[in-house]
Amino acid sequence: MDTPTPPAHIAMFSIAAHGHVNPSLEVIRELVARGHRVTYAIPPVFADKVAATGARPVPYTSTLPGPDADPEAWGSTLLDNVEPFLEDAIQALPQLTAAYAGDTPDLVLHDIASYPARVLAHRWGVPAISLSPNLVAWEGYEEEVAEPMWREPKRTERGRAYYARFGAWLAENGITRHPDPFTGRPERSLVLIPKALQPHADRVDERVHTFVGACQGDRADQGDWRRPAAARKVVLVSLGSAFTKQPAFYRECVRAFGDLPGWHTVLQVGRHVTRADLGEVPDSVEVRDWVPQLAVLRQADLFVTHAGAGGSQEGLVTATPMIAVPQAADQFGNADVLQALGVARHLPTEEATADRLREAALALVDDPEVARRLGEIQAQTAREGGTRRAADLIEAELRRGRTE
Numbered sequence: 001m002d003t004p005t006p007p008a009h010i011a012m013f014s015i016a017a018h019g020h021v022n023p024s025l026e027v028i029r030e031l032v033a034r035g036h037r038v039t040y041a042i043p044p045v046f047a048d049k050v051a052a053t054g055a056r057p058v059p060y061t062s063t064l065p066g067p068d069a070d071p072e073a074w075g076s077t078l079l080d081n082v083e084p085f086l087e088d089a090i091q092a093l094p095q096l097t098a099a100y101a102g103d104t105p106d107l108v109l110h111d112i113a114s115y116p117a118r119v120l121a122h123r124w125g126v127p128a129i130s131l132s133p134n135l136v137a138w139e140g141y142e143e144e145v146a147e148p149m150w151r152e153p154k155r156t157e158r159g160r161a162y163y164a165r166f167g168a169w170l171a172e173n174g175i176t177r178h179p180d181p182f183t184g185r186p187e188r189s190l191v192l193i194p195k196a197l198q199p200h201a202d203r204v205d206e207r208v209h210t211f212v213g214a215c216q217g218d219r220a221d222q223g224d225w226r227r228p229a230a231a232r233k234v235v236l237v238s239l240g241s242a243f244t245k246q247p248a249f250y251r252e253c254v255r256a257f258g259d260l261p262g263w264h265t266v267l268q269v270g271r272h273v274t275r276a277d278l279g280e281v282p283d284s285v286e287v288r289d290w291v292p293q294l295a296v297l298r299q300a301d302l303f304v305t306h307a308g309a310g311g312s313q314e315g316l317v318t319a320t321p322m323i324a325v326p327q328a329a330d331q332f333g334n335a336d337v338l339q340a341l342g343v344a345r346h347l348p349t350e351e352a353t354a355d356r357l358r359e360a361a362l363a364l365v366d367d368p369e370v371a372r373r374l375g376e377i378q379a380q381t382a383r384e385g386g387t388r389r390a391a392d393l394i395e396a397e398l399r400r401g402r403t404e
Contacts, residue, residue, distance in 0.1 A: 005395040007035045011105035012055065012131075013096070013117035015088075016043040018067055019240065019310050020111045021050075023133040023192040026215040027109075029053040030391040039105070041096055041117070060095040063088045068271050071243050071328075078153050079162060081329075086166055089115035093173075096120060107398050118182065119173045127397050130186035131390075134193060134309035134330050137184050138203040146180065188397065190390050193313050194381040199337055210393060213384030214317045216294060223292045225266075227299040232262030233365060235302040238293060243306055243327035245272040246349070251279060253304060255354035257361065258282040266296055294318070301365050304357070307334040307346075316343070317381055319374035321364035325352050342373040 010031055014021050021042065032038050032054035040055040045066060047057040064084055065073040074081055093116040100120065108128040110117030121128035137146075153159035166179040175182065188208060195201050195211040227234055237253045239246060250269055257265045258281070265285040269278075275287050293311070297303060297318040305311040307324040312334045315322045322344035324335035338344035345360040364370055385392075 005034070005398055007037065008106040008398050009037045009039070009103070010107050010109060010394070010398075011039045011041065011058075011100065011117075012109040013041040013114040013120075014046075014111040015064055015085075015113045016045050016062055016066055017064075017113075017242070019242070019308055020113060020133055021046050022310060023215060024109070024111065024131050025049065025053055026387045027131065027190075027192075027390045027394070028055050030387050031394065034391060034395070039100075039103075041099065041114075058096075058099050060092050060099065063091055067242070069242075070272060071245055074242075078149065079156075079158055083162060085113055085115065086162065086169070089119075090169055092116050093119060107394070109394070112183075112186075115183070118186075119170075119175065122175055123173065127400075128187065129394060129397060130189040132189055132191045132193075132209075135198050135333065136189060136191055136204060136209050138198075138200040139205065140200070140203060141184075142180070146184070190393060192390070193309050194316055194377065195384065196316065196341060196377045196380060197309070197312055197334065197337055199333055211384055212390040212393070213381045213386050214313045215387040215390055216314070216317065223295070225292055225295045225299070228264050230262070231264035233260070233301045234264050234266065234296075234299060235304060235361065236266045236268070236291070236293070236296045236300045237304040238268040238291070238311065239270070239306040239325070239327060240308045240311055245270070246327075247273045247277040249325070249349060249352060250277075252352060252354045252357060254278055254281055254285055256357035258285050260284075260358070266291060266300075268293075302361055304361075307331040307338060307344075309334060312338060313381075316374070316377050319371070319378045321367075321370050321374065323347055323352075323357060323360050323364070325349055341377065343370055343377065 012028060028038055038055040039058050040050045041058040041060055042050050043062040044059045047059055050057045096116050104124050105126060107126055108117050108121040109131055112130055112132050118128055163179060170182060191209050191211045192215055194213045198204060235257050250267060250273060253267060257263050267285055267287050268291045269287060269289060271289055281287060294314055297314055297320050300320055303315045303320045304323045305315060307326045308331055322338055324338050324344050324346045326332045326335045335346040339346040347356055
């Protein structure tokens with residue numbers, strides 16, 4: 001039998017975003033069940049969700065837009081997107097330093113967006129493990145993606161000021177790394193997505209990054225959903241929690257699926273769109289501002305998704321064909337990967353008309369090759385180990401840290 005790992009204090013750090021918090025929760029629950037004391041630094045809006053795992057929330061005030069913020073709060077340019085994370089990190093670090101005074105953890109876990117966690121782990125001299133809820137950098141990523149993306153912003157006064165401020169903040173805290181590898185090249189990383197969803201997976205350094213796949217749990221605390229008895233096909237439409245202000249797109253979905261005989265549509269519209277914004281809605285379309293997504297997907301025949309990492313992996317784990325309509329960030333790459341896997345169609349938002357959506361739906365739901373590919377990926381993902389393997393690897397890092 002394996003020797004049990006002595007209980008330790010493990011500190012997790014994240015930001016107030018569903019796509020960053022949810023993937024970590026089952027790992028945290030498992031670590032608590034194994035007897036570890038887990039603290040979880042998180043803005044108060046997620047404190048109850050964290051507490052339900054058995055971890056102790058460590059609340060801090062964040063300046064980032066909250067989980068229900070208007071998507072326009074994030075701006076429209078690359079610098080608009082990244083500057084708030086640095087600003088938040090700088091103001092959060094003193095709060096977190098004070099919160100952990102006299103209670104240094106044995107190991108730090110952190111979301112990819114939690115810069116203060118890496119600074120604190122450096123100060124404390126303890127191991128740090130990134131829990132990545134989405135794709136990670138492969139060999140050649142900087143040349144192929146990062147450098148072209150940043151070429152113009154780095155030439156601007158604003159871009160140079162961003163890097164100067166970031167570098168100065170790191171130097172103040174004893175870190176000599178450039179901001180780019182600091183944010184994108186962790187020393188150790190557990191990747192909480194299926195390897196099938198990772199672009200250029202054959203070029204990822206698996207000495208650093210370990211793919212453990214989906215860590216989803218049963219999500220019973222989110223509620224249940226029952227498939228209508230008369231439904232021949234069920235389609236879930238969801239653009240996640242952040243980029244939901246898309247009434248025109250939802251109207252196209254109502255037109256695409258609302259009059260298909262025997263089809264039932266679950267339409268999640270978020271908090272910025274009302275039923276009145278959709279026009280006439282037939283009885284076969286169920287309009288919600290939020291749904292227990294995994295519960296619906298376990299009974300659905302089709303998933304119309306923004307292709308966020310969380311939604312994409314839920315579609316793969318439940319073997320649900322997808323229409324990917326990406327909105328931002330890594331979603332465009334995820335959509336391309338899903339289409340290349342043969343389990344989805346990628347439709348840009350401007351092309352996601354009722355006719356195109358219906359055409360894609362009918363082509364996907366009864367295609368035996370799509371079903372075969374989904375079955376293969378579902379089995380591959382299960383073999384990656386999920387929650388238990390993630391906890392095993394974290395404990396291995398604890399044991400290694402104690403012997404060094």
